[in-house]
Amino acid sequence: MTHIFVNVPTDDLERAKAFYTSLGASINPLFTDDNAACIVWDDNVFMMVLRRDYFATFTDKAIADPKTTAQxxxxxxxxxxxxxxxxxxxxxxxxxxxxxxxxxxxxxxxxxxxxxxxxxxxxxxxxxxxxxxxxxxxxxxxxxxx
Incomplete structure (x- = not known):
């Protein structure tokens, strides 16, 4: 079975958690802390919403600003x-x-x-x-x- 984890940056983790739960997603508290939140869409699809500085620890590339750049x-x-x-x-x-x-x-x-x-x-x-x-x-x- 394949699970999908999509990582996205945020400037405000609490705002992001409130936004995604308002869409019907839930949060997995086992993979949520001050740096990241695991947003659960269903049994196989997850989003990791990561504070921008924490997101940067996963790559050596520049982190795009999603307000101005679509990746x-x-x-x-x-x-x-x-x-x-x-x-x-x-x-x-x-x-x-x-x-x-x-x-x-x-x-x-x-x-x-x-x-x-x-x-x-x-x-x-x-x-x-x-x-x-x-x-x-x-x-x-x-x-x-x-």
């Missing part, structure tokens, strides 16, 4: 379009920002959310038939062009 966008699926909207609205209420309008491709619906540090998340719902058939086949079945 990665973390995409997380949701079970419905409504669930996408709910999680993004919760994030906006806790200080996040939505850098662009929702994207609706017919087979996939997504909304982007930047956390208060500028780390980019995308919340995505994909029609189950599109997952099974691929987007072109799904759209053709719906009478739409890919």
């Amino acid at each position: 990665v966008q973390i995409g997380l699926s949701r079970e419905s379009r409504e669930a996408v909207d709910q999680v993004v609205e919760a994030g906006l209420a806790k200080g996040g920002s939505e850098p662009r309008p929702a994207q609706d491709y017919g087979f996939m619906y997504s909304r982007d959310l930047d956390d208060p540090d500028g780390n980019s998340l995308a919340f995505i719902y994909m029609e189950p038939q599109a997952v099974e058939q691929g987007p072109d086949a799904f759209l053709a079945e719906q009478g739409q062009n890919a």
Whole structure:
């Protein structure tokens, strides 16, 4: 089994913990201290939110400022379009920002959310038939062009 651990920097660990728990994630206290918080999305997907100076101990590279530089966008699926909207609205209420309008491709619906540090998340719902058939086949079945 593979677990995914995504590390992101923060300037305010307590604010980051409050933000991510407002989105429905939980915190694993066994891997949380004054330097880092383990954000749990599900049994296999985790984010380590690390104080910027602590994050720097894991690499010799410069730590990008996520407010001005996009290096990665973390995409997380949701079970419905409504669930996408709910999680993004919760994030906006806790200080996040939505850098662009929702994207609706017919087979996939997504909304982007930047956390208060500028780390980019995308919340995505994909029609189950599109997952099974691929987007072109799904759209053709719906009478739409890919």
